[in-house]
Amino acid sequence: MSDKRQRVRVQGSWAKSTPPQRGGTHRSGGDAGPCQLKAGNWGDGQRTFEFRQPAKPLREVPAEKVIEHAGEYEISQGPTGVSRLRLFPGFLSQEEADWMFSRLYAELPFSQKTNLKHGQAYDEPRLTCWYGELPYTYSNSTLEANPQWHPLLLQLRTKVEKAAGRSFNSLLCNLYRDGKDSIAWHSDSEPSLGPQPTIASLSLGDTRCFSLRKQPTLEDGGDYTYVERLKIPLAHGTLLLMEGATQEDWQHQVAKEYHDRGPRINLTFRTIYPEPRRGGRR
Ligand SMILES: O=C(O)CCC(=O)C(=O)O
Structure with a gap:
């Protein structure tokens, strides 16, 4: 097993794991199945079975893990370095989050971004707006520089910078x-x-x-059949x-959901x- 597939090391705690998906254990190739009809028993009404070891070892689809508690999680370690997540549920109090959501929902200039893939234009299944001194290009389409930050976003940036222990010069709002709105598998x-x-x-x-x-x-x-999932x-x-290496070694998404979800x-x-202008890698 290569370094990249080492077991994850966790400093917080995994909440629970969900059962393996897509059928649990898979047999990866090999033409001799674990069971085979014994020759010569056809038609006598009494079939017997002979056990044979599979040609290749069985391979587990790792169970998806759920992270839901506050903590620091080293999700992988490899040649590229450590991939780390830090989770802060309740970073904003309910009351703070409520009024901030209402104001941002009403006041941010969200609009439809159109991207380009294989020469075909498509609308993102969500709305966005961008803040920063520099433009941001991904999926062959550019969000132009917008240095006029909403005052509430400047306030939030300061608070987030304190928690992260570093500064940020830009913000993508989704x-x-x-x-039905979503963001597909990608890395930043x-x-x-x-x-x-x-x-x-x-x-x-x-x-x-x-x-x-x-x-x-x-x-x-x-x-991606056998990769770790969180x-x-x-x-x-x-x-x-x-x-750390999270953007290099992992992808993320927010999938569509088929029951009611609010904004x-x-x-x-x-x-x-x-950097010189060119398309991103989403
Ligand atoms: O909505 C989210 O939580 C993820 C957004 C995201 O992946 C992105 O903006 O690159």
């Missing part, structure tokens, strides 16, 4: 209007974010499930920090460095 690894970026993500409004999946090893060649319910007023605002504070 509005998920309902459960655009060159303008520099190496090993820290992303500070503050959630307001309805709870949505934030999922992470490990990048597959080279030998798995892009197959799930974090991001509730009103929760702050999540993604640090949710997610504020992701980042630091952007100047």
Whole structure:
């Protein structure tokens, strides 16, 4: 087993794990199954079975783990370094989170961003707005610089910087209007974010499930079947920090949900460095 697939080391605590998905244990190839009909017994009404070891060892699909308690979680360690999450449920009090959500929902200039993939334009399934001295390009489309921060966002930035122990010069705001809005698997690894970026993500409004999946090893060649998976319910007023190699070694998403969900605002504070303009890697 390579370094990247070492067991996760955790300083906080895992809340619980959900049962394996997609069928639990998988047999990865091999043409001799564990059971085979014995030749010569056809038609006599008494079939017997002979056990044979599978040609290849069985491989477990790791159970998805849930993180829901405050703490610091080293989710992996590898040649690229440690991937770390820090979770602060109740970072904002209920009362604070309530009035901040109402004001930001009413006052932020959310709009539809259109991206480009394989020459095809598509609308993101959510609304966004961007704050920062520099533009931000991802998915072959650019959010222009917007240095006029909303005063409430400046207040929140100071509070988030204190918790993170570092400063941020930019903010991507996402509005998920309902459960159908989402963000697909990606990592925040655009060159303008520099190496090993820290992303500070503050959630307001309805709870949505934030999922992470490990990048597959080279030998798995892009197959995510056996990768480690994590799930974090991001509730009103929760702050999540993604640090170290997290953007290099993991991807994240907020999937669509098919039951009622109210609106949710997610504020992701980042630091952007100047770079020649080109498309991101989402
Ligand atoms: O809404 C979230 O919690 C995640 C947002 C996100 O992944 C992003 O803006 O890159």
